[in-house]
Each structure stands twice: as structure tokens, then as C-alpha cells.
Amino acid sequence: MSSSYAVVRKKLPVTGSIIRFLAMSFLVLATFNPSYYSIATWIISDTSLLSIKAFTGFALALIWLIVLRMSLAGMGWLGLAYIGMAIAIGALLEWQFGILRHFSVYTQILLAELAFAFAIAFGLVFSFWVRQFAGQSSVVKNPP
Numbered sequence: 001m002s003s004s005y006a007v008v009r010k011k012l013p014v015t016g017s018i019i020r021f022l023a024m025s026f027l028v029l030a031t032f033n034p035s036y037y038s039i040a041t042w043i044i045s046d047t048s049l050l051s052i053k054a055f056t057g058f059a060l061a062l063i064w065l066i067v068l069r070m071s072l073a074g075m076g077w078l079g080l081a082y083i084g085m086a087i088a089i090g091a092l093l094e095w096q097f098g099i100l101r102h103f104s105v106y107t108q109i110l111l112a113e114l115a116f117a118f119a120i121a122f123g124l125v126f127s128f129w130v131r132q133f134a135g136q137s138s139v140v141k142n143p144p
Helices: 014-031 039-045 050-097 105-134
Strands: 007-009 138-140
Touching: 014 039, 014 050, 014 105, 039 050, 050 105
Parallel strands: none
Antiparallel strands: 007 138
């Protein structure tokens, strides 16, 4: 009997998608938000604890690099097209109806950050959804 190097993954449950969205929301809002309680404002605030702040900044940049690469790899060109269409539809709706004009700048920034977190989370789950809708099994060659 020959051993297979492929691993079949289970289907991604809805809770997995929600957890990914919450994790990306935390990452986006912890990195920068309009209030003064974020990692970016803590790093910039003063020069005390410079080595800890440099390590935190480097670790945060590394986390962002890994998450964005995973998200873009999961989306592919089709996912990027969906994100582009959603941005275009949102821009046209804003242009036509002016929904966001009535919100404060603080709320507009938070909504933009949540939309960005949703786009990243969409990239993390898109490949699972495509395989599930197409009836394919999620097979990974050469597992870690």
C-alpha cells in the first residue's frame, strides 16, 4: 500500500468564517483605529521602551505580511474581482444616496476598517467556499 501525501480537509463551518472575521477585525482595529488606544499610537507616542516597541512593530508587520499573503492566495483573481465589484457598488451607492455623509468621521473610519477586515476575512475563507460550491474536496498537496 502506498502512502498518500494529500490531506483532505473538512468543510469550513460557519463558525470558522465568523471567527476569521472577528480575528481580522481585532487585527485591523488593534493596529489602527481613530481612538488613541491602538498599537500604532502606542509605538509612536514616546521613545520609552524603544526595544519593546521595535519588537512589537516588527512582529505586527510580520503578522500583517503573513495574513495578507494568505488572504490574497485564498482569493485569487476571482475573489479580487468580487472585492472590486463590491467596492464599485458601494461607491455608486454612496454617490447616489450619500448614506455615509450623515455619519461622523470617527464612524466612517470604523466602517472603512470593518470593510477592510471583511475583505481580508473573505480572502481567508473564499477558497473553502469555492471548493464547497463546486463539489470538490479541499485537498492540500504536501501537507506541513
